[in-house]
Amino acid sequence: MDTSVFYKQYVNAAPQELAPNGYVLQDLVRRYPWFSLGYLLLFKALCGMGGDASLSQSEKTAAYIYSRKKLYFILQQTRKDFETLAEEEFFTLDVPEQEPILDTGAAADKTLSAAADKTLAAAADKTLAAAADKTLAAAADKTQSRSIGTASLSDAGPLEFVLDIPKNRTFYPGADYFGKEQMASVSLDVTTPIDRFISENPRFTQALKRAGENLDTSEQDAPPALKDDEFVTETLAKIYAAQGYHKLAIDCYAKLILLYPEKSAYFASLVEEIKQKSNN
Template sequence: MKKGEFIAYVQEPSALKADDISSLQNILSEYPFFQSAQLLLSKVFQQEENINFEKQLRKSAAYAANRKRLHSLLFSDAKPNEVAAKTETEDVSLKSKTEAPSVQEKTPSEEEDLLNQQILTEAISSSILTEVDERVDEINKESQQQEFQRKEEKAQPTVSKSSFDENRSHPFSEWLSHFSEEEAKTKKVWQAASPETQETIKRFTKVNRPKQEFYSASKMAKLSVQEDGDLVTETLAKIYVAQQNFEKAIKAYEKLQLKYPEKKVYFAAQIQSIKNQLNT
């Protein structure tokens, strides 16, 4: 279909023929949102009494920006001067006191127009209901997502950032207090976690403990003097300082510098503090 022909059909839809159906369908297969083509296809289906008219009518109602225009297009060609079938009236003398009221029968053309109007009304209503249902589904999904996010935020406790600087030198009592606060925060997070999350953490952190051997005083004495360089902790280094075992304390802090380079400045300050005590 050429551009000029299409414009002519838009200006005079009643000029559409059955041969134009395939051309309009080809246009809509490439441009399904072309509402003018949708309206013209509905019109030619109506004129040709095509079996797909009702289906195409619903589709046109969905794509139409102005459904009044669709209604006007489909029903503007009704012939107003069409002669109605004449009906003869006979006077029937009845013995009853009143005469039965005469019933005016509708012509086939009027019945067809009424049926078409009902089909159009149902199509438009169905399209509107479909749009409303889709919008309601979108609103429900958004509400469910927002409710889920609120529950997730409520389940996660807010952990305030501590002003304690681990890279600076602090008294031993402040370090113990800091570790106690961290342990309390960890406990709160654990309690706030769901049972499924706790079970998962337990499963991945579970350690198969070896069978406990019979207590041996000699073995325990040997183990007490053994040191594992990979298990050096700040607590162990602080214990060495408290015991005035400064040499081991310095070695422990040096290992911690290698193990935790981000706290290198803090450990260096501790080593310098120990050396100052040795020099006094």
């Protein structure tokens, strides 16, 4: 993901706006566990979902940010927003629209003569008869066209919709580190305070030169797995299954079976469907 796009869509977004992208932020902090801003945005997304979803993430997020007051402020502000929204929905009344009452003009009716009434009535009858004939003709044409279309569809046979089932995805972490060549090409801008501080300290410049040496990447190829205290929902499991993360989806359903034994048969049937799709 591009840095500018990330800061534009996520950093300044409200908790309710981040709620639909919670699974993206959860995958982001799993790939980059040192990314403290990602933990803060994930906490905001869980606050935007409402309920107690954010409580399981609050303790983990507190270890990565500089002040817990920030978490308290986000949580309290989100709860106030939900209360305000609930009050607005409760006090909003759906008032049916009333049709305006037209003044028939009693004074004008008195001035009309009997001859004018007969003439207008005859003209209205002719107009209504012509309009009725046109309406019946148009209805007959539509009925005939619909019958022809129905016959053609019945001759063509039943329609089939083919859904592409995503295969089991392979994880490629990618840019989890920078190699020696990338670090060697880094140029410091002495006009900025941070780069000037690094250039004036030899131990930092030597660390940049040694970056990328003897780097062990064997653990980065392993696919992510759910932790024991990780927050899971049925919606999250469905998202993992739709994106091809079958192993994570099955792990989510396994935890849900332990949390909700009364729905164990339902979750077990979903696990069997995922296994059949992954085997095919």
